[in-house]
Amino acid sequence: MPFSFRFRLLPFIATLVVVAIGLSLGQWQVRRAHEKEAIERRISERDAAPPARLDDKALQQADVDALEFRKVVLKGEFEAGWTIYLDNRPHEGKAGFYVMTPLKIAGSGRHIMVARGWVERNLADRSRLPDIATPAGTVELTGIVRQHAGRLLQLGEAAAIRPGAIVQNLDVADMAKASGLAFAPFIVEQTSDAGDGLVRAWPRPSQGVDKHWGYAFQWFALAGTALIFFVVTGFKRGSQ
Structure with a gap:
């Protein structure tokens, strides 16, 4: 049985919107991950200096x-x-x-x-x-x-x-x-102790790199899933 694809405008527009959002937010998370990786390199380099x-x-x-x-x-x-x-x-x-x-x-x-x-x-x-x-x-x-x-x-x-x-x-x-x-x-x-009872456990500004990579994967996966769903449902409609 030959395959045929049935194009529908509204699902296509909705797919484009979801793909655009997923790619945009995924790229933003990738940039944030790269920024934090660069910060970690700077911290490591400067931590070695007197x-x-x-x-x-x-x-x-x-x-x-x-x-x-x-x-x-x-x-x-x-x-x-x-x-x-x-x-x-x-x-x-x-x-x-x-x-x-x-x-x-x-x-x-x-x-x-x-x-x-x-x-x-x-x-x-x-x-x-x-x-x-x-x-x-x-x-x-x-x-x-x-x-x-x-x-x-x-x-x-x-x-x-x-x-x-x-x-x-x-x-x-x-x-x-x-x-x-x-x-x-x-x-x-x-960072030095002053006997004042204050806690000096400062959060590292580069922490959370893995979180950004994880979020990037989720957003890219959403974009890919939306595109696959549009294509698959289009062929299903075409075969009916």
């Missing part, structure tokens, strides 16, 4: 792209009054904050925003701030340079930046404007 000391001279010549993911050493004094709390940062299934405090670099008028660590929040009173000891006087700490502390979807109007504010996201430029302090255009995730 820590860089960020003093006033180094800050004046700082190149953010060249510094990102580098281990650094900072010396200065914390501006405890300008501690900010980044909301919706869970750790091991618990709700909490990232504690962010400016550090005034010794011998400099510049500050670096230091992500000091994670602390669990009070679920019974979500406006209550945790009691955290901030080291007084000159301190020396080590950490990793990041361009930002990670950005989350902002729902509703962002809270004003002020001492002790609980915010969803924090931009260094906005922090400088609100506080009147001069900031380096990046943050440092502290």
